[in-house]
Each structure stands twice: as C-alpha cells, then as structure tokens.
Amino acid sequence: MTADPLSDAVKPARRFLGWRIAGLAVITGAMTGPGQTIGVSVSIDPLIAELGLSRPQVSAAYLIGTLAGGAALLPVGSWIDRVGTRRAMRWIGAAFGLGLVVMAGVQGFVTLAIGFTLIRWLGQGALSLVSSLSITHWFERRRGRVFGVTSPTISGLMSLTPLMLGLAVAAYGVRVAWLLAAAAVWLVVIPIGHFGIVDRPSDVGQRPDGHKRPPSTARAGAGSARTPATRAQAITQPRFVLMACVIATASMVATGLNFHQISILTGAGLSPTQAAAMFVPQVTGMIAAGLAMGALADRLPARVLLAAAMLLLLCALAMVGRLEPGWQAFAYTVLLGAGGGAHFPLVPTVLPRWFGLANIGGIQGVSMLISVAASAAGPVTVALLAAGTGGYAAAAWWLAAIPLATGLGALWITEPA
Structure with missing residues (x-):
C-alpha cells in the first residue's frame, strides 16, 4: 500500500x-x-x-x-x-x-x-x-x-x-x-x-x-499520464504532432480570416459598422464552444473533440462564399468564433493527461510557440490566396483543405495506455 x-x-x-x-x-x-x-x-x-x-x-x-x-x-x-x-x-x-x-x-x-x-x-x-x-x-x-x-x-x-x-x-x-x-x-x-x-x-x-482523500489508482490514471514525459519525448510523439497540427490550423485560419474580416463582410454587402458588430456573435460562438469542449474534455477522447473543432472551422469556411447581410453573416461569425476557439480549453486539459505535470510548462510552451507562429502566417496566407484566386470565396475553398486533412488526422490520435 x-x-x-x-x-x-x-x-x-x-x-x-x-x-x-x-x-x-x-x-x-x-x-x-x-x-x-x-x-x-x-x-x-x-x-x-x-x-x-x-x-x-x-x-x-x-x-x-x-x-x-x-x-x-x-x-x-x-x-x-x-x-x-x-x-x-x-x-x-x-x-x-x-x-x-x-x-x-x-x-x-x-x-x-x-x-x-x-x-x-x-x-x-x-x-x-x-x-x-x-x-x-x-x-x-x-x-x-x-x-x-x-x-x-x-x-x-x-x-x-x-x-x-x-x-x-x-x-x-x-x-x-x-x-x-x-x-x-x-x-x-x-x-x-x-x-x-x-x-x-x-x-x-x-x-x-x-479531494479529501487520495484518489484510487484507476481514477488517478484517468486524469494524468502514468509516466511523466520530458519535453523532447512529448513533442516527438504522434499524438502531440497531430494536436500541434490542429493548433496551427485553427490559429492560422482563424487569425487570417479575423484580420480580413471587415473586408470579407463589407464585400458581402454589410456596412463597415455592421461588419464590426459581427465580432459580438463571434465572441459568443467562441465562448459557447469553449464551455462545451471543456465540459466534454473530461469525458470524451481527445481525437473526437479535436476533429469536431476542425469541423466547425470547415463549416465557417464553407459559409464564406455564401455570405449575405442577415443570418448568413451571423452564422459565419459564430462558426468562426467556435472553430477558432474550440481548442483553447482542450490544450491545457489534454496535454497534462498525456504527458504528466513534471514538464508541462515546457511542453505547453511548445504548443503556444506553434500557435503564435501559425497566427503570424494567417493574414498573409489569406491575402495571397484571395489575390491569387480572385476573391475570398475561392480562397476559403483552398483553405478548407487544411482543416479537412487535419481533422481526419486527429481521428488517429490514441490515448496513452
């Protein structure tokens, strides 16, 4: 004992x-x-x-x-x-x-x-x-x-x-x-x-x-990795690489679309004031997705939730070519907020479960570095695609290939034994 x-x-x-x-x-x-x-x-x-x-x-x-x-x-x-x-x-x-x-x-x-x-x-x-x-x-x-x-x-x-x-x-x-x-x-x-x-x-x-008493071995194992991993060990594991792809995709696509949001929405017929007001439903979507993902993160495998985050982002991209003043613009911004923010509570929840707490700062620091670098690439990526394809609608379809591939890849994530 x-x-x-x-x-x-x-x-x-x-x-x-x-x-x-x-x-x-x-x-x-x-x-x-x-x-x-x-x-x-x-x-x-x-x-x-x-x-x-x-x-x-x-x-x-x-x-x-x-x-x-x-x-x-x-x-x-x-x-x-x-x-x-x-x-x-x-x-x-x-x-x-x-x-x-x-x-x-x-x-x-x-x-x-x-x-x-x-x-x-x-x-x-x-x-x-x-x-x-x-x-x-x-x-x-x-x-x-x-x-x-x-x-x-x-x-x-x-x-x-x-x-x-x-x-x-x-x-x-x-x-x-x-x-x-x-x-x-x-x-x-x-x-x-x-x-x-x-x-x-x-x-x-x-x-x-x-907890007043130490949890049983079975229950403790559900909340944290049995053998803490070093940063070098963690970032080379396939499950971390696949999660990093989700983080990078969400950061790049959401930041890129946010950076050009006024241009995207005014091009769809909204006034600049109406376009700026669409940040409110976007934040609402992000909050709703965060609450839902956080509640489910303790119950469902990470692969399901990470794939769901990419599906939300795909739905937002699919709306870009159908934008009009009214419910379409509202739905687009809600989906964009949800898709861009769904992974926020997942990263600090799942990484300790996979790799333990001993080196979690170093491991989570790598995930944040990936997010920052990807977000920096987002605005220029969207701008170049829009210029090269003739508009944001066509650019969105090209961008959609990234969360599609990333979401499918996330389904291959396995939990630690």
Whole structure:
C-alpha cells in the first residue's frame, strides 16, 4: 500500500484554494490584453502618424515582433516548471510592464520591432502561459470543465482591452496609454503573483480538485499520464504532432480570416459598422464552444473533440462564399468564433493527461510557440490566396483543405495506455 504523500504534510488550508487560483488566473489572463492583437490594434494608426512609418512597415515590425517573441517563448515554459508559477508570475508581470514602457518610447522601425517583440513575448506568450499553468496543477478530473469556463471568460474580459486603451489613446495619446497599461499590469499581476498564487495543492496540504482523500489508482490514471514525459519525448510523439497540427490550423485560419474580416463582410454587402458588430456573435460562438469542449474534455477522447473543432472551422469556411447581410453573416461569425476557439480549453486539459505535470510548462510552451507562429502566417496566407484566386470565396475553398486533412488526422490520435 502506497503511503499518502500528504499524511505528514502541512495542515491543510480550511477551504480548497483551486477556485481562488482559477479566478486569479482569469484576471491575469485578461491582463495580457495589451500584448494581444486585439489590444495592439487601437495603437496602429496613432503609431503610423507619430513615427512617420507606412502601414506595411508597421505590419512588418509586428510580424517580426510576433515571430521573435514566439521563438523567445520556447525556454519560458521549462523555466516556469523549475521556479513555480507564483515566482514566475511576479517576474513575468514586472517584465511585461517594462515591455509596455518600451512601447511608450519607440522612435522608429527598429525600436518598434523591439517593443512588439517584448509585448508579444511577455504578454501574449509568457503571461498567458503562466496564467494557464497556475490552474493546471490544481485540477485533474475537473480540469476540462475548469478550462472550459476560464478560457472563454478570459477572452470575454480581454475584449474590453481595445475599449480601455482606445479611451486612453483618445484622452492622453498613444505613449501615455502604453504607460497606463504598464502601470495596470504592475498593479494587478505582481500582487496576484505574490499574494494570491500557490504553486501546488500539496504546498498547503491539499489535493487536486479538492479531494479529501487520495484518489484510487484507476481514477488517478484517468486524469494524468502514468509516466511523466520530458519535453523532447512529448513533442516527438504522434499524438502531440497531430494536436500541434490542429493548433496551427485553427490559429492560422482563424487569425487570417479575423484580420480580413471587415473586408470579407463589407464585400458581402454589410456596412463597415455592421461588419464590426459581427465580432459580438463571434465572441459568443467562441465562448459557447469553449464551455462545451471543456465540459466534454473530461469525458470524451481527445481525437473526437479535436476533429469536431476542425469541423466547425470547415463549416465557417464553407459559409464564406455564401455570405449575405442577415443570418448568413451571423452564422459565419459564430462558426468562426467556435472553430477558432474550440481548442483553447482542450490544450491545457489534454496535454497534462498525456504527458504528466513534471514538464508541462515546457511542453505547453511548445504548443503556444506553434500557435503564435501559425497566427503570424494567417493574414498573409489569406491575402495571397484571395489575390491569387480572385476573391475570398475561392480562397476559403483552398483553405478548407487544411482543416479537412487535419481533422481526419486527429481521428488517429490514441490515448496513452
């Protein structure tokens, strides 16, 4: 009989802290907004005006920053595994704030590319990663349901970022807006990391999911991999490669269509105002898909859910050539949000189940790098296909081959023995 690892541990905290950790992780996840495309977008026109750069130059700086920031993210996950989420969150929050300060002082193309690299690396990448990992250690059998709620909630809160930054830009200018964003990150993220986050349940005498007793071997095996894998072992397994294809496909296609969404919808007869309003049903679709996928992730094999995510994306692409004002545009944006966001709760739920928790930061960091790189390629891929085929409708049919192949491949994923 195996001894209970907590039998001689510290006295357990009175209440299960996992729910508090999840709530705080949602807040820190939302604070990545200034480093996300949705937050950066409101500063593009003011930066063009202040720096005297062209739109293609600013876009090129953003592409460089996104790719460089994604590459710099690779060692971050393993570092979080070593130092713990509490310490990592404090340092990442401090560094992200400094990156936003750098953005307030950019003077030209080179410094702009450096600033974009810092906020994409530390905001979109590192802070998002540590926010997710802070939840991962606290839940096992409920992990899918928890991420099914937290992932879309973060997205919903993050949608407030362009409004807040837009108001700051209008009132004080783009440089002061970046400084205010830095102050907000420091005032929110660093205290949460220091006072609110606990690395693991065992640190306070608790167990994942709030169990009072250690789960049976059979039940424990259902929630985590029996033998933890190293990052090198994990990323060479076919199941990881197939999931990575799903992540890359969803990131590239959804980002590409989102980047050109106003053009796509106005070309279908919607006014610019109507086209912009379609982001609301898109977020609704993403939230609904996240809730559903998270609830099912603890019950169904990953292959079924990953294939379903690709099917939703296929349905969205099939609607591009049939877009008209009315229900068609509404259905398209809902499907696009669902297809682009369905995998969000699946990745942090399934990877620990497959590969264990010992090196999960490094493994999940690779998946995030893949997502960032694919999203960077999305806008130019859609633009080139549309130019080469004569429009977005034909481009969508060419793009559809990618989620079709990826979805079929996902059906071959097997669960660990």
